[in-house]
Amino acid sequence: MVLKHYLQFTDLDAGEYAYLFERAALIKRKFKAYEKHHTLADRTLAMIFEKASTRTRVSFEAGMYQLGGSVVHLTTGDSQLGRAEPIDDSARVISRMVDLVMIRTYGQDKIEKFARYSRVPVINGLTNEFHPCQILADIFTFIEHRGSIKGKTVAWVGDGNNMANTWLQAAELLDFTVHVSTPGGYEVDQAVAGIRSANSYKVFSNPMDACSGADLVTTDVWTSMGFEAENEARKKAFADWCVDSEMMRSAKPDALFMHCLPAHRGEEVEADVIDGPQSVVWDEAENRMHVQKALMEYLLLGKL
Numbered sequence: 674m675v676l677k678h679y680l681q682f683t684d685l686d687a688g689e690y691a692y693l694f695e696r697a698a699l700i701k702r703k704f705k706a707y708e709k710h711h712t713l714a715d716r717t718l719a720m721i722f723e724k725a726s727t728r729t730r731v732s733f734e735a736g737m738y739q740l741g742g743s744v745v746h747l748t749t750g751d752s753q754l755g756r757a758e759p760i761d762d763s764a765r766v767i768s769r770m771v772d773l774v775m776i777r778t779y780g781q782d783k784i785e786k787f788a789r790y791s792r793v794p795v796i797n798g799l800t801n802e803f804h805p806c807q808i809l810a811d812i813f814t815f816i817e818h819r820g821s822i823k824g825k826t827v828a829w830v831g832d833g834n835n836m837a838n839t840w841l842q843a844a845e846l847l848d849f850t851v852h853v854s855t856p857g858g859y860e861v862d863q864a865v866a867g868i869r870s871a872n873s874y875k876v877f878s879n880p881m882d883a884c885s886g887a888d889l890v891t892t893d894v895w896t897s898m899g900f901e902a903e904n905e906a907r908k909k910a911f912a913d914w915c916v917d918s919e920m921m922r923s924a925k926p927d928a929l930f931m932h933c934l935p936a937h938r939g940e941e942v943e944a945d946v947i948d949g950p951q952s953v954v955w956d957e958a959e960n961r962m963h964v965q966k967a968l969m970e971y972l973l974l975g976k977l
């Protein structure tokens with residue numbers, strides 16, 4: 674098989690996503706029915722975390738065991754990665770012993786470099802620039818609740834961060850529109866997002882306008898991991914970018930609310946929204962595991 678990495682959302686095409694969403698639905702059904710699904714028996718996943726995680730760790734680790742495989746968990750603090758062993762050397766060594774690598778790190782350049790020297794597929798578990806596994810789960814969750822996302826409108830309220838960039842990539846690839854509203858100074862950057870044109874997104878200075886008519890309203894923390902030094906400045910700048918019931922009312926009546934989590938109630942989202950009837954955040958979190966099981970299978974075995 675040709676070596677395939679998943680470093681950003683654009684690494685797969687629309688046909689591959691259609692396959693993955695179908696496969697994830699099958700894998701989820703089998704999981705719920707306690708049916709064995711050991712397609713990756715005897716395969717090993719190395720998970721490298723240079724930033725904290727709850728969902729990504731649990732979903733990849735539990736998912737790989739459920740596929741019949743095993744995992745190795747590495748962090749900067751307990752490996753030579755934290756003692757400046759070059760990324761290329763680490764990639765060469767680790768990829769000789771495992772079948773698949775998942776990395777959560779800082780700059781996208783680090784994961785790109787790791788992938789260049791890796792003999793096995795590398796999956797992006799979040800970088801400063803992208804979070805493709807999360808958007809994979811988010812779109813799968815949207816499809817479960819509302820059907821195809823094609824032609825729909827997603828409102829992004831908040832930081833022009835890794836999640837926003839990945840939504841923009843997904844919109845261009847899967848043919849939907851993103852309404853983006855960020856405070857001044859925190860805009861999305863088309864070059865960083867790596868999209869070809871501005872056709873699939875619209876920018877709004879007022880978050881209420883971004884939510885107007887949306888099928889899905891979504892947000893994220895004001896301060897992403899790695900940007901903690903900016904926390905106080907961000908709290909001031911983002912004060913009006915809190916998803917509340919008024920914003921939800923300006924969206925379509927059947928609009929969904931999503932948040933990749935962890936969430937800060939009273940900051941980027943009010944409790945009555947994230948804990949309210951339009952919120953699908955718990956399905957969204959669970960679905961990380963089902964879509965990533967489909968993704969790991971696909972990268973190692975192709976279409977089954």
Ligand code: CP
Nearest residue numbers: 726727728729933934
């Ligand atoms: N959404 C997400 O990636 O969560 P964790 O940081 O807990 O992995």
Ligand code: NVA
Nearest residue numbers: 834893897898933934
């Ligand atoms: N944008 C957030 C997402 C956390 C899952 C971060 O990068 O910290």
